[in-house]
Amino acid sequence: MDDVSHQVSARETGEQAIIAKLSGVTRDYPAARGAKPLHALGPIDLELKQGEFFSVVGPSGCGKSTLLDILTGLSPPTAGTATFEGKRIHGVPDGVGVVFQEDATFPWLDVEANLSFGLKQLQLSARERQDRVEQALRIMGLVGFRSAFPAQLSGGMRQRVCIARTLVTQPRLIVLDEPFGSLDQQTRLLMGDELLRIWRETGATVFFITHSIDEAVMLSDRVGVMSARPGTFIDMLETGWAQKRDSRNVADPHFGKLTGQIWGKLRGEALRQMQLQNDVAL
Amino acid sequence: MRNLGPPLIFLVLLLLGWDVLHLQIANGSISSPREAGARLVALMSGARFWADVGETGFAFVIACLLSIMFGVLIGVGLGLSRLATEAFEPILVTFYSLPKVILYPLVLLAFGLGASAKIAFGVMHGLVPMALLTRNAIAEIKPVYLRSANVMQLDGFATLRLVLLPAVLPELVGGMRIAFSLSLLGVLIGEMFAAKRGLGFAAMNAMGLGDINTILAIGLFLGTFSVLANVMMLSVERSLRHVHSNSVTQAA
Amino acid sequence: MRPPGLLAALIVFGAIGLLETACQTGLLQHSVVLPPSEIAASLWNILQSGAFNRAIFLTLSNIFITAALAIFFGFVVGVLLHSVSYLRAGLEPFLASYYAIPTFIFYPVFIVLFGVGSASIIAISVLLAIVAMITATLSGLDRIPIVLRKTAKVMRLNTLETAVSILLPSALPYLVTGARLAIAYAFIGVIASEFILSGQGVGYAISYAYNNFDNQTMYGLILLIILIVVGTNMLLDAFDRRQPTQTARNR
Ligand SMILES: Nc1ncnc2c1ncn2[C@@H]1O[C@H](COP(=O)(O)OP(=O)(O)O)[C@@H](O)[C@H]1O
Ligand SMILES: [Mg+2]
Numbered sequence: 001m002d003d004v005s006h007q008v009s010a011r012e013t014g015e016q017a018i019i020a021k022l023s024g025v026t027r028d029y030p031a032a033r034g035a036k037p038l039h040a041l042g043p044i045d046l047e048l049k050q051g052e053f054f055s056v057v058g059p060s061g062c063g064k065s066t067l068l069d070i071l072t073g074l075s076p077p078t079a080g081t082a083t084f085e086g087k088r089i090h091g092v093p094d095g096v097g098v099v100f101q102e103d104a105t106f107p108w109l110d111v112e113a114n115l116s117f118g119l120k121q122l123q124l125s126a127r128e129r130q131d132r133v134e135q136a137l138r139i140m141g142l143v144g145f146r147s148a149f150p151a152q153l154s155g156g157m158r159q160r161v162c163i164a165r166t167l168v169t170q171p172r173l174i175v176l177d178e179p180f181g182s183l184d185q186q187t188r189l190l191m192g193d194e195l196l197r198i199w200r201e202t203g204a205t206v207f208f209i210t211h212s213i214d215e216a217v218m219l220s221d222r223v224g225v226m227s228a229r230p231g232t233f234i235d236m237l238e239t240g241w242a243q244k245r246d247s248r249n250v251a252d253p254h255f256g257k258l259t260g261q262i263w264g265k266l267r268g269e270a271l272r273q274m275q276l277q278n279d280v281a282l
Numbered sequence: 283m284r285n286l287g288p289p290l291i292f293l294v295l296l297l298l299g300w301d302v303l304h305l306q307i308a309n310g311s312i313s314s315p316r317e318a319g320a321r322l323v324a325l326m327s328g329a330r331f332w333a334d335v336g337e338t339g340f341a342f343v344i345a346c347l348l349s350i351m352f353g354v355l356i357g358v359g360l361g362l363s364r365l366a367t368e369a370f371e372p373i374l375v376t377f378y379s380l381p382k383v384i385l386y387p388l389v390l391l392a393f394g395l396g397a398s399a400k401i402a403f404g405v406m407h408g409l410v411p412m413a414l415l416t417r418n419a420i421a422e423i424k425p426v427y428l429r430s431a432n433v434m435q436l437d438g439f440a441t442l443r444l445v446l447l448p449a450v451l452p453e454l455v456g457g458m459r460i461a462f463s464l465s466l467l468g469v470l471i472g473e474m475f476a477a478k479r480g481l482g483f484a485a486m487n488a489m490g491l492g493d494i495n496t497i498l499a500i501g502l503f504l505g506t507f508s509v510l511a512n513v514m515m516l517s518v519e520r521s522l523r524h525v526h527s528n529s530v531t532q533a534a
Numbered sequence: 535m536r537p538p539g540l541l542a543a544l545i546v547f548g549a550i551g552l553l554e555t556a557c558q559t560g561l562l563q564h565s566v567v568l569p570p571s572e573i574a575a576s577l578w579n580i581l582q583s584g585a586f587n588r589a590i591f592l593t594l595s596n597i598f599i600t601a602a603l604a605i606f607f608g609f610v611v612g613v614l615l616h617s618v619s620y621l622r623a624g625l626e627p628f629l630a631s632y633y634a635i636p637t638f639i640f641y642p643v644f645i646v647l648f649g650v651g652s653a654s655i656i657a658i659s660v661l662l663a664i665v666a667m668i669t670a671t672l673s674g675l676d677r678i679p680i681v682l683r684k685t686a687k688v689m690r691l692n693t694l695e696t697a698v699s700i701l702l703p704s705a706l707p708y709l710v711t712g713a714r715l716a717i718a719y720a721f722i723g724v725i726a727s728e729f730i731l732s733g734q735g736v737g738y739a740i741s742y743a744y745n746n747f748d749n750q751t752m753y754g755l756i757l758l759i760i761l762i763v764v765g766t767n768m769l770l771d772a773f774d775r776r777q778p779t780q781t782a783r784n785r
């Protein structure tokens with residue numbers, strides 16, 4: 001299992017710098033009352049290459065969000081080590097931006113204030129701050145909504161605000177956790193295009209979590225396929241897309257081949273995960 | 283019962299604090315928990331006390347039932363009509379935040395001295411929260427429940443019995459718990475200055491005599507009663523919400 | 535869109551009109567209920583003469599002190615209970631049944647502790663009002679989405695910054711509701727204590743007027759209290775509506 005990722009990364013290390021690295025990472029959740037501790041994740045080995053678009057796809061509940069927490073330093077691994085830019089991760093490192101699965105807009109601030117909020121931490125001139133906000137508003141198509149409050153926006157627009165709020169800090173690693181989960185398919189495809197554009201323009205590394213095979217294949221350079229809980233990588237494949245790509249690649253025969261291949265691996269895992277979930281509930 | 287430990291420890295600490303108050307701060311002019319307990323036992327072995335309890339209990343039961351019944355009716359009325367809500371909710375909310383004692387002269391005018399006055403006073407306290415909570419429960423029923431009931435071809439009565447009632451029941455029980463507490467409070471306050479019987483009167487009487495021991499004994503009795511009753515109602519409320527099976531919580 | 539409260543105001547004025555007619559036509563006896571016009575006139579006289587200014591000032595300042603203490607300490611206790619789950623488990627069953635116990639009966643105990651007068655009344659009323667604030671603080675803190683705490687971490691805020699710029703604003707709607715309840719209970723506690731127990735303030739003045747069959751003064755003062763409560767509510771409503779957070783809750 002693990003050697004898959006090793007092979008790929010071994011081949012690549014010569015060409016590209018590694019921005020983040022997980023080795024032997026696992027996560028146990030402590031026992032709730034009257035239950036065993038839950039082994040939720042791992043062991044995971046992963047090397048994220050500078051500037052790549054990496055996706056993780058796996059069944060719901062397999063530990064994807066747990067993996068995100070560890071990679072971003074939101075919570076420490078139970079075992080193993082995680083590094084970002086060569087330094088061990090303790091707390092969220094500088095240069096990491098996260099877009100969460102849940103709506104994380106601040107309902108008490110309008111869109112513009114939401115965006116500039118994260119910039120207060122950085123020592124920027126007022127001018128620079130304003131420029132970055134304007135740029136993010138423009139990129140995410142939020143200019144007309146700058147003084148709207150999140151409650152007045154649709155779910156898709158709120159997720160745009162979250163992405164924009166991450167972009168203004170100009171992170172070197174952007175981590176997204178099923179960011180388009182609540183959107184309809186067409187909006188998802190378009191948002192995917194925008195994400196690709198941002199990725200190209202900023203040169204940031206993207207770590208993208210999804211349960212959607214299509215989304216993973218369409219967007220990524222590399223897709224990690226996760227097993228049922230406790231999630232480990234059971235496959236790691238290169239899509240081979242050109243850097244300049246967009247959602248129209250779903251019409252490419254290669255797209256069908258890749259999704260078919262992933263589903264072949266994932267079907268059994270998804271079944272197993274459903275079984276797991278039922279067992280717990282009974 | 284779940285987790286009795288912490289509340290019991292808190293109770294012990296409360297009694298200890300009370301004892302410290304008795305020993306240190308007030309030089310013994312506040313009786314100790316032991317003395318108050320003994321006084322309560324003495325009271326409870328007399329007929330007068332139980333007559334007072336009966337008196338208060340009767341008024342309370344009626345007040346509580348009336349609060350719940352009319353509270354639910356008003357709440358349903360408000361829940362079904364936006365116009366009614368717009369017209370009456372502000373009035374109810376204001377009434378809720380009004381010190382209702384100042385209306386006592388009016389209550390006495392309308393009902394005279396006696397049981398009906400204190401019942402009225404209990405209802406004045408319990409009715410409004412019951413109505414407002416019922417309205418909220420109804421406002422929060424998901425429209426898809428009603429559409430599902432339609433699809434299942436339930437008639438009006440079956441929809442009410444099988445869908446609407448179970449949907450609002452946990453909230454209703456929560457409302458009843460509050461109506462319970464507040465109508466008891468209303469009845470007791472009513473008794474404090476418009477009755478010659480009942481626990482409220484007994485407490486008022488003891489206050490006049492400066493008999494702190496009896497006051498604390500009555501407080502102990504009322505406190506024990508309402509805590510036990512509330513704990514019971516809370517557990518009913520919890521079981522009605524159907525979300526507390528251990529395994530399911532863990533899976534979430 | 536009708537302005538909020540318009541319908542309710544119309545109903546109240548209609549009811550006042552009806553009452554006025556009932557009184558003027560003799561349907562209600564003058565010795566029992568005064569017509570609203572006379573009540574208003576009486577209130578006007580009371581305010582003009584200044585005879586009750588001291589009582590009114592005393593009552594209002596006690597209410598203010600009570601509300602301030604209850605809101606502050608209710609918040610502090612709420613935060614404490616939220617962070618120490620054992621404490622919370624111990625206290626919660628008692629918080630839930632708190633309102634059934636008439637705090638007033640412990641007045642003599644407070645007299646022993648604080649003496650006769652405002653301090654005892656304030657202590658009793660704080661005891662009545664604080665629970666609403668504690669409960670509201672707890673539910674506000676409970677409902678802070680976990681994702682917002684994570685966001686604070688991603689933005690690398692320290693504990694204080696997180697508390698001030700994320701946790702507090704997120705819980706604010708609940709805190710405001712709790713503060714409003716605490717204010718309502720401060721009114722109830724202070725005026726009821728004065729009415730039942732003490733020889734001071736507007737509450738006592740109402741009770742005194744009632745016992746002396748002084749209907750003019752009694753109704754005038756009752757109207758005064760009602761107007762102050764309504765006024766306070768309207769003021770707080772206006773303040774509430776300025777908060778964007780309130781609407782944000784409904785998503
Ligand atoms: N804080 C937690 N405590 C206990 N168990 C948790 C916690 N967070 C997640 N889990 C469990 O760990 C497993 C993986 O969760 P998660 O990482 O959220 O999965 P995914 O994001 O892939 O859907 C799930 O079974 C979930 O129930
Ligand atoms: Mg997840």
